[in-house]
Amino acid sequence: DSGVTQTPKHLITATGQRVTLRCSPRSGDLSVYWYQQSLDQGLQFLIQYYNGEERAKGNILERFSAQQFPDLHSELNLSSLELGDSALYFCASSVGLGLAGQETQYFGPGTRLLVL
């Protein structure tokens, strides 16, 4: 158990809908990262938040957005869903900003999204 929790575990929805994925980082961790794992794209970094502020962006679609709240939990919002958005979405956390890239990221169990 990494200490990172994600809800829900599974989500089934229809095209065009909007969903929210939730992540609680390990106690004391200030950074939260979101990754998408799909069969065709593999594991891809989406976005990073540190203490409530966006720090880095990856291949995140404009239909997707995220935020980190004062209690440090984070939500990933996916809207106008398409079939291709079906994937496993992981949240990870680390202690700080991860400057110099040395910090270990601890991954949650993921949310499996199926868009029908």
Add this chain to the structure above:
Amino acid sequence: AQSVTQLGSHVSVSEGALVLLRCNYSSSVPPYLFWYVQYPNQGLQLLLKYTTGATLVKGINGFEAEFKKSETSFHLTKPSAHMSDAAEYFCAVSEGGATNKLIFGTGTLLAVQP
């Protein structure tokens, strides 16, 4: 830009045999390298990481990896495979600098035959 290549999407070994999973990286700056393992229906767990210092890195569950700058490689090894090692293994590189984002390879699925 950093990138990671994992040779062999599927590797099969017999129980007790040597495990060798290959990872090559591309980086314009000194890389920070990681190996993660993903068991079925679970998240990723860190096996080991290389940041600076000793180039032979020991991790959990008997795994180790050697950073070879001249070969731009970071191969993962284990002397004797166990059935419980069956999982998917991901090599990753971190850019460093202002972000800690990880760039992952495509993964290697390890099967262990009895």
